[in-house]
Amino acid sequence: MESRFEDVGHRQMPSIRRLFLRAMLAVPLAFYASISNQAYAGDTRSQISVPFQKCATGSRTACVVDGDTIWLDGQKIRIADIDTPEVSEPKCASELVLGNRATDRMLELINDGPFELKAWPGRDADRYGRKLRVLVRDSRSLGDILVSEGLARTWSGRREPWC
Numbered sequence: 001m002e003s004r005f006e007d008v009g010h011r012q013m014p015s016i017r018r019l020f021l022r023a024m025l026a027v028p029l030a031f032y033a034s035i036s037n038q039a040y041a042g043d044t045r046s047q048i049s050v051p052f053q054k055c056a057t058g059s060r061t062a063c064v065v066d067g068d069t070i071w072l073d074g075q076k077i078r079i080a081d082i083d084t085p086e087v088s089e090p091k092c093a094s095e096l097v098l099g100n101r102a103t104d105r106m107l108e109l110i111n112d113g114p115f116e117l118k119a120w121p122g123r124d125a126d127r128y129g130r131k132l133r134v135l136v137r138d139s140r141s142l143g144d145i146l147v148s149e150g151l152a153r154t155w156s157g158r159r160e161p162w163c
Contacts, residue, residue: 120133
């Protein structure tokens with residue numbers, strides 16, 4: 001039976017092999033913990049639980065712009081895993097109607113309870129400076145809920161027409 005300690009003179013010391021294994025296990029766990037709880041730069045909360053409203057002129061503290069864009073604490077965030085119809089510059093009337101439904105539904109989903117902001121792999125921000133994040137509650141993307149309800153598409157890397 002292997003001893004947990006090596007005999008080093010008068011003191012008992014943990015074996016070097018054991019210390020090495022502990023260190024090797026601790027490094028990946030610490031790294032994962034540091035990235036898995038990051039929401040976005042400047043935010044150290046892992047759970048977001050503030051009341052959101054539709055964005056209007058004025059304060060941009062916690063509001064929904066449209067189905068795939070929100071403001072939180074003065075930071076504009078693009079919901080990275082989906083694409084929803086436009087409401088500010090729709091190409092047709094049906095896009096505006098669907099875009100308004102997506103916006104209203106995202107507002108409901110966000111206000112249903114605490115959620116997490118997860119980083120989008122490989123990119124922190126889009127070309128407009130919006131932070132790219134996925135909204136997650138109970139291990140499910142809020143964007144995926146919009147997709148399942150026909151109010152959004154899974155993001156393919158480029159916008160597709162809604163008309």
